[in-house]
Each structure stands twice: as structure tokens, then as C-alpha cells.
Amino acid sequence: MEQQWWKEAVVYQIYPRSFKDSNGDGIGDIQGIISKLDYLKLLGIDVIWLSPVYDSPNDDNGYDIRNYTEIMQEFGSMEDIDELIAEAHRKGIKIVMDLVVNHTSDEHEWFLESKSSKDNPKRDFYIWREGNGDEAPNNWESMFRGSAWEYNEPTEDYYLHLFSKKQPDLNWENPALRQEVYKMMTWWAEKGIDGFRMDVINFISKHPDLPDGEKSHGKEFGNGAPFFMNGPKIHDYLQEMNKEVLSRYDLMTVGEMPGVDVEEARKYTDSSRNEVNMVFQFEHMGVGDGVEEGKWSNNAWELNELKEILSRWQNGLETTGWNSLYWNNHDQPRVVSRFGNDGQYRVESAKMLATLLHMMKGTPYIYQGEELGMTNSEFTSVHDFNDIESINSYYDLKNRAKWDEEKIMNALKARSRDNARTPVQWDQTEHAGFTTGNPWLEVNPNYNDINAEKCLADKNSVFYYYQKLIQLRKTYPIIVHGKYELIFKEHPQLFAYERHYEGKKLVVLCSFSPEKIDFDYPSLDKADGKELLISNYSQENQPEALRPYEARVYLI
Numbered sequence: 001m002e003q004q005w006w007k008e009a010v011v012y013q014i015y016p017r018s019f020k021d022s023n024g025d026g027i028g029d030i031q032g033i034i035s036k037l038d039y040l041k042l043l044g045i046d047v048i049w050l051s052p053v054y055d056s057p058n059d060d061n062g063y064d065i066r067n068y069t070e071i072m073q074e075f076g077s078m079e080d081i082d083e084l085i086a087e088a089h090r091k092g093i094k095i096v097m098d099l100v101v102n103h104t105s106d107e108h109e110w111f112l113e114s115k116s117s118k119d120n121p122k123r124d125f126y127i128w129r130e131g132n133g134d135e136a137p138n139n140w141e142s143m144f145r146g147s148a149w150e151y152n153e154p155t156e157d158y159y160l161h162l163f164s165k166k167q168p169d170l171n172w173e174n175p176a177l178r179q180e181v182y183k184m185m186t187w188w189a190e191k192g193i194d195g196f197r198m199d200v201i202n203f204i205s206k207h208p209d210l211p212d213g214e215k216s217h218g219k220e221f222g223n224g225a226p227f228f229m230n231g232p233k234i235h236d237y238l239q240e241m242n243k244e245v246l247s248r249y250d251l252m253t254v255g256e257m258p259g260v261d262v263e264e265a266r267k268y269t270d271s272s273r274n275e276v277n278m279v280f281q282f283e284h285m286g287v288g289d290g291v292e293e294g295k296w297s298n299n300a301w302e303l304n305e306l307k308e309i310l311s312r313w314q315n316g317l318e319t320t321g322w323n324s325l326y327w328n329n330h331d332q333p334r335v336v337s338r339f340g341n342d343g344q345y346r347v348e349s350a351k352m353l354a355t356l357l358h359m360m361k362g363t364p365y366i367y368q369g370e371e372l373g374m375t376n377s378e379f380t381s382v383h384d385f386n387d388i389e390s391i392n393s394y395y396d397l398k399n400r401a402k403w404d405e406e407k408i409m410n411a412l413k414a415r416s417r418d419n420a421r422t423p424v425q426w427d428q429t430e431h432a433g434f435t436t437g438n439p440w441l442e443v444n445p446n447y448n449d450i451n452a453e454k455c456l457a458d459k460n461s462v463f464y465y466y467q468k469l470i471q472l473r474k475t476y477p478i479i480v481h482g483k484y485e486l487i488f489k490e491h492p493q494l495f496a497y498e499r500h501y502e503g504k505k506l507v508v509l510c511s512f513s514p515e516k517i518d519f520d521y522p523s524l525d526k527a528d529g530k531e532l533l534i535s536n537y538s539q540e541n542q543p544e545a546l547r548p549y550e551a552r553v554y555l556i
């Protein structure tokens with residue numbers, strides 16, 4: 001068994017725009033993060049993953065980078081980042097930076113040069129193709145709706161953008177571009193950062209012919225995914241990046257990989273192949289997605305499907321590779337609203353979901369506010385949304401799919417990325433103590449009930465429950481290393497599993513029901529000297545049934 005620090009770590013993701021504003025401009029910033037380091041230390045996390053803090057025109061809130069070695073003005077300065085790294089390190093917290101190299105901003109100097117003329121030296125840093133008459137080079141749809149191609153007047157051809165037209169895709173076929181990326185990564189590594197979270201990194205190798213994608217359901221565009229997800233040279237590129245940069249430093253790496261399956265993930269994370277430490281897979285977040293409208297279909301989901309997916313990933317990376325564990329990030333709705341109960345059982349279900357995830361094998365990620373049990377927000381019209389994906393999808397569902405207003409709003413309320421991006425709720429003062437100015441995105445109106453100050457004053461809060469889960473991981477090696485085994489496989493409301501390690505057994509029981517559920521587990525009843533490590537209910541006279549959203553963890 002390989003011992004590596006990132007296998008024992010718990011990561012906390014910060015979306016800087018929404019975390020804490022220090023200067024009253026309504027936008028979170030780096031000094032705001034520094035002011036909350038003691039809070040994070042109290043929670044007990046080991047690593048902060050910072051969503052992009054680089055100079056950006058913010059078409060996609062920083063995922064469109066104009067300059068990789070400058071800091072976004074609203075967030076502060078390079079001195080602030082240096083101070084954050086130093087302060088965090090002094091407190092024993094590591095810093096992982098977001099690495100966005102599938103694309104840049106169209107305002108990046110490489111792109112300004114590339115689009116200026118066909119013989120510019122940076123021309124091949126991006127992906128250019130001739131159109132077919134008046135039509136784009138192929139039928140791919142961008143992730144944010146509309147064609148994935150944009151016409152460029154001066155050169156009379158098109159560039160590829162898998163995301164917004166202000167996010168042109170970099171051409172990884174070009175060795176000079178790759179060297180520039182490695183140089184930039186080395187620059188950050190030399191600064192003393194502790195790792196990279198790699199944005200849609202499995203999109204960087206495109207099929208050389210860029211063939212048309214399959215069209216379904218009378219749609220205007222085709223699905224290009226098979227020709228850019230996990231493309232032909234992706235493993236070569238990652239191995240080269242590893243050799244040139246990653247292997248020279250003690251860095252943690254996690255590749256965000258939509259559309260990755262277990263077999264492919266095993267290759268990406270097999271330590272003998274020298275690619276990345278772990279990947280963010282998307283399968284479990286896709287339960288209830290529809291064939292036609294993807295996540296906006298937001299169909300009912302089945303617990304047994306969630307069990308099957310998560311168990312397949314646990315088993316698939318048991319001996320080779322490593323899992324990342326997450327429910328939330330800046331692209332997902334709040335988990336207590338998605339898989340829990342954000343009404344009567346908000347606290348119970350937030351703790352249950354935390355238990356389920358944190359007792360699994362892998363590196364857990366907590367997204368800001370998850371430790372407070374923050375919920376989806378209230379959006380009443382399209383104007384309440386900020387995210388480019390939400391807004392573009394609104395008009396696409398209205399004009400193309402002909403959905404009525406109510407249906408669209410219900411879909412967006414359930415799955416919009418803005419749910420994750422409302423400011424962190426610190427206290428009961430105006431704007432939840434996030435800013436003294438006007439927040440860039442409205443604070444969730446429930447901040448009087450749900451906020452950090454209240455959680456810190458209540459020893460039964462979601463915050464202290466997360467703190468305890470983190471401490472348990474640090475105390476019991478079985479939580480880090482134990483072998484996973486699903487139990488009660490067919491039970492429709494109970495997600496339960498065991499972990500096995502050096503003759504010990506961990507039993508994790510999690511109810512997804514708002515009602516009591518029976519649970520008959522004779523071997524647990526008979527087990528001598530079993531120890532209850534954590535539960536979200538008092539266990540004074542341990543009932544035979546699990547109460548609504550109850551979670552229990554026993555060590556035997």
C-alpha cells in the first residue's frame with residue numbers, strides 16, 4: 001500500500017468570488033480568504049482548492065483566463081496570493097490551484113496574436129478550420145449552447161470553442177503551446193503551491209479529423225463528445241506534463257473529467273503510469289439526467305442507481321488508482337437540496353450525506369458552505385441568474401425546446417450552477433456578513449437560519465459534524481485504507497456498506513427516507529464490543545429502526 005499525503009487529506013474548495021469580501025465591493029477576495037483561515041483550521045481541513053483567481057474578463061467567472069500569472073483585480077494582487085500561501089502553510093494548510101488549459105480567454109495575448117493573421121507565430125496555439133461555405137467546420141454544440149465554432153473575420157475561418165465563444169480551445173497538438181503551459185505550471189510550482197485541479201483536462205486531445213457528431217431528437221447540433229473526451233493522445237499529454245512538471249515537485253493532482261468511466265479512470269490514476277493522482281468523475285451527479293435535455297430534465301432518481309454507481313467506482317479503483325469523493329462544487333446544486341431534504345430534515349440529511357461520502361475510500365472534497373448545510377437558493381426569474389450556462393440554457397429551452405416558463409424555472413432552480421455560487425452565509429447581519437457592499441449575486445434569503453456564526457455556537461451543528469468526520473479519518477486508518485463492500489444492495493431507502501482493514505470492520509448505515517425504516521442486521525446486533533463512532537441522532541437506547549435520514553457508523 002502506497003502512503004501519500006493526499007490520500008489522507010480532506011480538501012475544501014473555495015470559489016473566491018462568493019467566499020468572503022474584505023473591501024466592500026460585493027465580490028469575494030483573497031484577503032477575505034485569509035481572514036477565514038482560522039475558521040478552516042477549526043474545521044480541520046488539510047488542503048484548499050482555489051477556483052481560478054487569475055486575470056479574467058469573467059465571461060465564465062474566471063474559467064476564461066486572460067493572463068495565467070496575474071491575479072484578477074477584484075480578488076487582490078500577487079502579494080495577496082503570496083500572503084495566502086504563506087499564511088496557509090504556517091497553519092499547516094496546503095493550497096491547490098485551478099489549472100485551466102483546455103482553453104483561454106479570447107482576450108489572452110496568445111489568442112489576440114493567433115486570430116490576427118494566418119502566419120502569426122501563435123497561429124497554431126488554437127484550433128482553426130475552414131468553414132463549409134457559410135457553415136461551421138462541423139456540427140458540434142458548445143457546452144454552453146449554440147455552435148462550438150466562431151467565425152473570425154480577419155482570417156476568414158473559424159476557431160473551436162467547446163465552452164463560450166470567449167473561451168477558445170488551445171491546440172495541444174502544438175509542442176510549442178505545450179511547453180508554454182508547462183512553463184506556466186512550473187512558475188506556480190516554484191511559488192510553493194501544493195497541487196493542481198485540472199479543468200476539463202480530458203478534453204485537451206481532440207480527434208484530428210474533428211468529425212461531425214451524432215444528432216438526436218431533431219436537434220440542430222451534433223454531439224462532439226466522442227471526439228474530444230478522453231481523446232487519442234490524452235494519456236501521452238498527461239505523461240509528458242508529469243515528466244516535465246509534476247514529477248519534479250510534491251504536488252497533488254486531480255483531473256476534472258466529464259464522461260470518464262472506471263476503466264479509463266484506472267489508467268489516469270494508476271500511479272505506475274505517472275499521470276494524475278485522482279479524477280473527478282461525473283456519473284453519480286448525473287442520476288436523473290434525461291437523454292434529451294441532460295441535467296435540465298431533472299427526472300426522479302433512484303437510490304439504487306446511486307448505490308450502483310458509487311459502489312462501482314469504489315470497487316473499480318480498489319487496488320489500482322484512487323477516488324475523489326464529492327457531492328458539491330461550484331457547478332453543482334447544493335447536495336442537501338439535491339439528494340437530501342432541505343426542509344424539515346435539513347440538518348439530519350446534510351449530516352447523513354456527509355457520513356456516506358466521508359466514510360468511503362478516497363479523498364473527500366467539501367465545497368464552501370456544505371459544512372453549514374447550505375441549500376439551493378430562491379430564483380424567481382431568469383434575471384436572478386448570473387451563470388452563462390443558466391442564462392443560455394433558459395433561452396435555448398424556451399426557443400428551441402418550447403418549454404413553458406414554469407418548467408424552465410423549475411429545471412433551473414433545481415440544477416443551476418448559481419445555486420452553488422450564492423455567497424457564503426457567515427452571520428445574521430445584512431448580506432449574511434459576506435460583504436458590506438452589494439453582493440454580485442444575491443445571498444440566499446435563508447441566511448438568518450443558516451449561517452456560520454449559528455453553526456459555531458451549536459455543538460450539534462452540521463459544522464461540528466463535519467469536523468468530527470475529518471477527525472475520524474485522521475484517527476482510524478480503516479477509513480483511509482479499508483476495502484469497501486456494499487451491503488443491503490436492494491434496499492430502496494438504505495445505503496449501507498462495510499469497510500474492511502486488518503481484521504477490523506467499519507459499518508456505515510445511511511437512511512435516505514423521511515420516514516422510519518426497518519433494518520434487520522443480526523450480525524451487527526451480535527457483534528461484541530462494537531463502538532459507535534458517529535451518528536446524527538442520539539443513540540441512547542439504539543432503536544431497531546433508522547429514524548429519518550439517520551446515519552450510524554460502527555467499528556467492530
Ligand code: NOJ
Pocket residue numbers: 060063064100163199200256330331
Ligand atoms: C469546468 C468548470 O468547473 C466550469 O465551471 C467551467 O465552466 C468549465 N469547466 C469551463 O472552464
